Amino acid sequence: MPRMSAEERRESVVRAAMEEFGRGGYYGTSTEAIAQRVGVSQPYLFRLFPGKRAIFLAAADRCIQDTIRMFEEAAEGLEGEEALHAMGTAYKRAIAEQPSRLMMQMQMFLAVAAAEQEGDREFGEAVRAGWMRLWDAVRLPLGVDGTTRFMAHGMLINCLVALGFPVGHRVWEGLDVDPLRCGPGGPQA
Template sequence: MARMSAEERRESVIRAATAEFARGGYHGTSTEAIAKRVGVSQPYLFRLFPGKRAIFIAVVERCIEDTIRTFEEASDGLHGEEALSAMAQAYRRVIAEEPERLMMQMQMYLAVTAAEADGDHEFGEAVRRGWTRLWDTVHLPLGADAGETTSFMAYGMLINCLVAMGFPPDHRVWAGLAPAVRTADLRAD
């Protein structure tokens, strides 16, 4: 069996860390747990990444990039309602097939809040830059309409919260999304 390159090992760490951070958050996840999941020693983990924060930031960047790519691929060549519907359907698949990505999104928002409360604004800036890129990715296919973009993102965040809290699709809390049928299809089945 061929040995993995350092880059392949970094990818393994990012995947393992995504699962660990999605479940335990930044403060509740140990580098030991990440190393164990990857099958490497902690010293080797720190040869790949200078520390836990660097691993977390790599995971955050990957999560945002994957979501941007999801929306770009879904809306390619589409505009307006067609783009909105395609992006909503694509995100529905993410929620159903990649729940760790959804939970990682929630964890990164919590980590920004905690870091900023401790006076660390650098981390929040990195996350806000990524989120702004995500907003821009949605904005153009929706006709560069700030209202449509804000509405799409707001519904998405509400849906993230409802899914993260475990509300089943038939629960009454989803009823308020009925007028926004185009975004209601983000709910996981």
């Protein structure tokens, strides 16, 4: 079996970091856990990335890039309501099939809030820049009003899934998510 290149190993670290940070958050995840998941030593991990912060920011950026790509592919050739429904369906499928994506998103928000409470605005600036790329990618096919509605609806789904509300619970009424299983705690049919 051929050895992985540094770039391939770096990619495996980013993917592993999304899983680990999604589960444990920035402060609750050790670089040792990430190194173990990838099958490398911590010293090797730090040859690929200068530190835990750089690993987290690379994982956050990848999470956003993957989400942008998913929305662009779903909305290709569509606009308005058609794009909104296609993107919504793609997102619900993604959080059902890859709950780590949802959890990583939620952990990004928490990590920025915690860093800024400590006076670290640079950390948040990096994550906000990625989020603005996501906002702009959604805005292209949906326009201003559609983007606000879509993002608000998506954040509500994120929160309800992260909180583990089961299918059939009254909080899901009107959210059109029953056909899909959406991640860690709900909706599960």
